[in-house]
Amino acid sequence: MTRRAEEDQVWKDLLEKVKGSGPRPTIVEGVEVDLAQPCTVLGGRNGAGKSRVLRSLASTMGEEALYLDLHHLCEQALIVLRSREDFSDMINEVDPVGPNEQRKEDTERVVARNYDAIRWFSFEVEPNDGKVAERFRWGGSTSLIPYFEVEHKGTTFSSRDMGLGEFSIHFLFWVLEQYRDVKGLTLLLDEPDAYLPPLGSSGLLVRLLQLCLSRDWSLVLSTHSTEMIERALEREAFVLLRVDESGAIEATRSKDDPGAADTLMSPAPIRNILFVEDESAWMLCTVLMEAGDRRLPPVSSVIWGKGAGYMVTLQEHFPRSPASMFSYSYVFDGDQRQHVKKSKTARWPALFLPTSQDPDELFVTNAQNVPELARRLNVPEHELSLFLDGKQGLDPHDWVNDLGVKYGRQKVLRVLAEMWVANHSAEAESWYADLTNAL
Structure with missing residues (x-):
């Protein structure tokens, strides 16, 4: 099945799953988000209020939502990983926590690498900053820091050696596995594709949708990716945010205005x-x-x-x-x-x-x-x-x-x-x- 056909099938399955369910409108920062929808993509210029809306949703929903500002979490994790030299020795004392075959395939498809092997570990290491440590509890009582080791084309390397794009995808799917037994969650992702090339961002969206479908989750994410925005426009799942002169956030839904994303898109090539x-x-x-x-x-x-x-x-x-x-x-x-x-x-x-x-x-x-x-x-x-x-x-x-x-x-x-x-x-x-x- 081609990537596009695979994505179309996922959207179809998601829409079938919510058919007949009534809307669940939630208003935060003056923006209405229908949480009954399987996927909502937020877009807008820098400073348009995307992160503000996601944080407000997380605050309003409490334990019913999982909020991940992936780029910030990656930076904090790497600070810890690069501050110590003993992680490579610690893996000899513990068993890998994953990934299973599905998460391995997800990671490989988005990163565009066929690994010879992937091993994920979780270490009870608490960041020095108390606020950061709290973010790394993942619903538990102990801070967990991920450590990854992979083999690719005869070379073995770890989290400390990965580029930000590769590390962020391993990190994202590692985090989502911490919640694999939680049903009905709303996943709030702030620019999860920030470190990815365009093709990677499109692949990430379909993999996230598949995961949400299997766990009965809904997804709200913000992005600058034109590929993600195009896919959301096709399904009337895009919301454009902008800040007016008073500082209030204004929202335009592609369902109401098909041209909502025109100001964000590059001119399409003539076909x-x-x-x-x-x-x-x-x-x-x-x-x-x-x-x-x-x-x-x-x-x-x-x-x-x-x-x-x-x-x-x-x-x-x-x-x-x-x-x-x-x-x-x-x-x-x-x-x-x-x-x-x-x-x-x-x-x-x-x-x-x-x-x-x-x-x-x-x-x-x-x-x-x-x-x-x-x-x-x-x-x-x-x-x-x-x-x-x-x-x-x-x-x-x-x-x-x-x-x-x-x-x-x-x-x-x-x-x-x-x-x-x-x-x-x-x-x-x-x-x-x-x-x-x-x-």
Whole structure:
């Protein structure tokens, strides 16, 4: 099973598990967190209040939650580990505490190393700082410091020699094993991927979700990882935090605003290139993609020319390479259905905009509802009605052009496209299904 397929299955299993359970809203720092959800990902700029919300949740929930600010805990553990030279001798006197096969696989997948051997130890060593020592009790009465020893490609090394990313993952799964018999816990993680590369952070999320599923836990974590945020957006599990001028935290849920994470994401690389006939087709194609899945337009480039001729030439002579970095499609106007042949197997696919009419003909039908068109254009209804009365009988192309001259071409094209798509949802959904099949 691929990593993405594995992750999709985990999300599906989690959602099935909570189906039918009512919401459990908890409000901390003015932010509502639904603890009935299997996973909530908090994002935002530095200083947006992510850590504050997690600490407040931990304080409110008490023993029902486990709060881990992993980067801080790693630093404190390493201070202790590097302050003593006897840990390597101490392991000869005790048995390893893990990992079992599942935690070994989790660690290897996230760290991206196939170890020859992993041994985890727990030592009753108390940090000098009393507050730090309290954090290392892990629900018990004694402070426990982890010590790890691994073998990889013939070399043996310990916690003291590991990079922060590798050490943090061993440490995280070691801590979670201290709570393996606790059911119904809410795991609160503050930037657990802070030391990991992007691919590691994505792998970490799916492993954490699997663990939470097996133990009937829920997960709330903060992150700067675009990979984690993208996965959370797909499942409407992302919450954007920001601090307003008064210092209060504001929250925007991706469930309510799909663009909540736009300010945090790097521009996505273009993957799809779609050829269309003209500017009206360009706008209609763009709006149709937005209606189908708003994540598609940022990774797609729509190119318009002068009519269908150049697209037919490309269709006939542009080969389809299985190793291409891009996916190409020819999106002809609807009135070309009877004239354009289906692409050959070795060529990129051709499809058609909705109906058997061209986009300008579709746009003109919006004049049947002047009040809605006036509202969308933000112009007086009486003024628009008088203007359109003088345009009756015009060729649809000229009608669209004249309306664009009157109120601004780009504004008019977008309004006409959005209004048509909004009022023809069945045709829009059918077209999007054809597009996704083509891509």
